[in-house]
Amino acid sequence: MPESRPDARVGVWLVGARGSVATTVVAGCAAVTAGLHPPTGMVTESPVFADSGLPALSSLVFGGHDTVDCPLPKRAEALAAGGVLPPGLPSAVAAELAAADREIRPGGPAAGETRVDAELIAAFASDIRDFITRCGLERAVVVNVASTEPAPVGSALPASSLYAAAALHAGCPYVNFTPSTGLHHPALAPLVESSGLPYAGRDGKTGQTLLRAVLGPMFAQRALTVRAWSGTNLLGGGDGAALADPAAAAAKNAGKERVLADTLGTVPEGEVHIDDVPALGDWKTAWDHIAFDGFLGTRMILQTIWQGCDSSLAAPLVLDLARLTARAHQAGLSGPLAELGFFFKDPVGEGPAGLAEQYAELTGLARRLRDADGPGGRAHDSEGAQ
Numbered sequence: 001m002p003e004s005r006p007d008a009r010v011g012v013w014l015v016g017a018r019g020s021v022a023t024t025v026v027a028g029c030a031a032v033t034a035g036l037h038p039p040t041g042m043v044t045e046s047p048v049f050a051d052s053g054l055p056a057l058s059s060l061v062f063g064g065h066d067t068v069d070c071p072l073p074k075r076a077e078a079l080a081a082g083g084v085l086p087p088g089l090p091s092a093v094a095a096e097l098a099a100a101d102r103e104i105r106p107g108g109p110a111a112g113e114t115r116v117d118a119e120l121i122a123a124f125a126s127d128i129r130d131f132i133t134r135c136g137l138e139r140a141v142v143v144n145v146a147s148t149e150p151a152p153v154g155s156a157l158p159a160s161s162l163y164a165a166a167a168l169h170a171g172c173p174y175v176n177f178t179p180s181t182g183l184h185h186p187a188l189a190p191l192v193e194s195s196g197l198p199y200a201g202r203d204g205k206t207g208q209t210l211l212r213a214v215l216g217p218m219f220a221q222r223a224l225t226v227r228a229w230s231g232t233n234l235l236g237g238g239d240g241a242a243l244a245d246p247a248a249a250a251a252k253n254a255g256k257e258r259v260l261a262d263t264l265g266t267v268p269e270g271e272v273h274i275d276d277v278p279a280l281g282d283w284k285t286a287w288d289h290i291a292f293d294g295f296l297g298t299r300m301i302l303q304t305i306w307q308g309c310d311s312s313l314a315a316p317l318v319l320d321l322a323r324l325t326a327r328a329h330q331a332g333l334s335g336p337l338a339e340l341g342f343f344f345k346d347p348v349g350e351g352p353a354g355l356a357e358q359y360a361e362l363t364g365l366a367r368r369l370r371d372a373d374g375p376g377g378r379a380h381d382s383e384g385a386q
Contacts, residue, residue, distance in 0.1 A: 010055040011140030012322045013128055013172065015163045017064025017104045019238055020084065020282050021145040021177075023075045023097075024315040026062050027085055030096035033058045037086070041316035043342075043362070044323050052369040053330070054323040063103030063131045065124060065163065066146075067110060072101040082281045084311050103131055109159065117157045124166030132170070139329055141322045142167035143175040144182060144201075145314070147242035152181055161185040168195040173325045176201030177318060179254065179346065198328045200321060200337040203345040206313035207306045208233065208272075208286035209256050210355070215290070215302075216263030217354035225293040229260060230270035234277045235284035239310060258346055262353030282311050317343050324365070331372035339365035 014022040031037045039045040044054055076090035076097055090097065105127040108120055115123070132140050144160055152158045157165070160180035167174040168183075168191055176182035176199075183192050183199055192199070205213065208231060219226050261267045270289075286306040294300050321343060328337055338349025342358035352358055 008055070008138035009059050009061050009136060010322075010326045011061050011063065011132055011135060011137040013131060013140050013142045013167075014062065014064035014318075015107070015142065015144040015160075016066060016146030017062075017100075018066040018068050018070055018072060018075055019145060019147070020075075020079060020311040021314045021318065022064065022066075023072055023079060024084065024311040025145070025318045026072060026097055026100045027076050027079075027089055027093050028315045029057055029060055029062075029319055030093035031086075031089055034093070036089070036092060039316070041313070042320055043317075044320045048363050049366050052327065052366045053372070054327050054369070057319070057323075060319075060322065061103075061135050061137060062100035063105070063135075064100075065105055065107035065127065067107045072097040072104075079282065079311070082283075084282045084309050103135070107159075107163075109162070117162060120162050121165045121169060124163055125169040128166060128170035128172060139326055140170075140172050141175060141325045141329070142170075142172045143177055143318055143322055144180065145177050145318060146180070147238050148178055149180045149242075150245060152185065155187070157185055157187060161188060164188065165191060168192065168197055171197070173197050173329045174199045174201075175318075175321045175325055177204045177314065177321070179203040196334045198325055198333045198335065198337050199348065200325055200340040201344060201346075201348055204314050204317055205343060205345050206310060206317065207284065207308055208288065209259050209345045211286075211288065211304055211306060212256065212259045213263065213353065213355040213358070215304075216260055217356070219290075219292060220264055226264055226268045226290060227293060227299075228269040228291040229288065231256070231272040231286065231288045233272065233274045233284060233286050234280060235274070235310070236276065236278045236280035237282045237310075254346065256345060259353055283307070283309050324369075327369050328365075331369055337365075339368075 014025065016022055032039045073090060073094055076085060079085045080087055080090050128140060128142065144163060149158055149160055158181050160178065160182045164174050164182040165188055174183060179202060182201060256272050257267060288304045290302040292300055321340065324340060325337065336349035338347065338351040339361045341347030341351040342362040351361055
């Protein structure tokens with residue numbers, strides 16, 4: 001592939017493009033680009049990535065699919081009223097929100113849908129290719145930030161897998177920021193293998209599981225026996241409503257449990273409960289109760305409380321992932337990007353589970369991307385978006 005042009009633009013196609021996370025992504029990118037706010041929470045803005053060749057925030061162009069029709073400017077105003085976005089920000093970045101909203105296309109499958117899976121995939125892929133052509137993009141990355149769906153039953157592809165397949169058919173890398181099936185459906189394995197595209201996921205690690213990825217290794221490294229680890233999540237908004245479905249909650253909790261199993265070497269007693277509290281809106285409280293044994297069997301307890309806004313925690317990570325995956329595509333990388341496990345509860349590929357070790361892998365990717373443009377590097381040879 002020819003070297004990336006200095007003025008090249010990169011697309012970020014968001015599945016769930018009118019949701020809270022997507023709206024915060026678009027508004028936040030515009031705010032940081034304009035110098036209205038610092039890039040707090042963005043790992044890719046730290047010095048370790050300074051020479052990795054990542055696309056500039058100012059080069060990102062947003063579009064996506066959604067099944068709702070609330071315009072992004074109106075959605076941003078609602079988020080500002082709820083304290084998620086700073087007061088005045090929706091009006092300050094109104095032009096950028098409106099531009100992104102014009103690039104959102106109807107998602108699916110809708111109620112009464114008559115198109116079969118192959119037709120839906122083709123339609124979604126066409127939308128993505130048209131976006132790339134219309135906006136003059138060098139490449140685009142598809143990121144799933146839609147609400148969690150239940151695990152699939154039977155052979156039919158769930159919506160997340162339809163979008164994931166469409167991304168690959170359009171020649172785009174794919175990032176699954178949700179616990180939904182996406183590329184994990186067995187029927188997509190041949191497509192994933194033959195696409196030669198990089199992909200990452202799944203389920204962004206933003207709050208409770210972020211703490212678990214730190215605390216689990218602490219107990220293991222200090223030879224402290226964890227007897228039980230229980231948790232509760234109180235949240236509202238779209239995620240709260242979606243996770244009120246026990247099947248969707250089970251899909252979400254699987255990643256939380258995997259972190260404990262991988263860092264402790266065993267799964268302790270206890271469960272995670274998720275409660276929908278609509279009054280909380282986009283805010284959530286996560287509580288953990290950890291029972292462990294110390295020297296001579298002394299029984300002790302550690303409790304943690306995490307209170308935050310999921311959209312504000314997730315948005316900078318989505319921007320990080322879009323930039324990293326786009327650069328990986330440019331550099332000719334393919335298959336699961338295991339080095340991005342730092343961002344996920346249930347990462348693809350082989351990699352460590354502890355946050356410190358995951359961060360070391362991530363910084364290794366930064367060096368790999370930096371060196372990709374050197375003599376013999378592959379960044380000049382890979383294919384762009386199709």
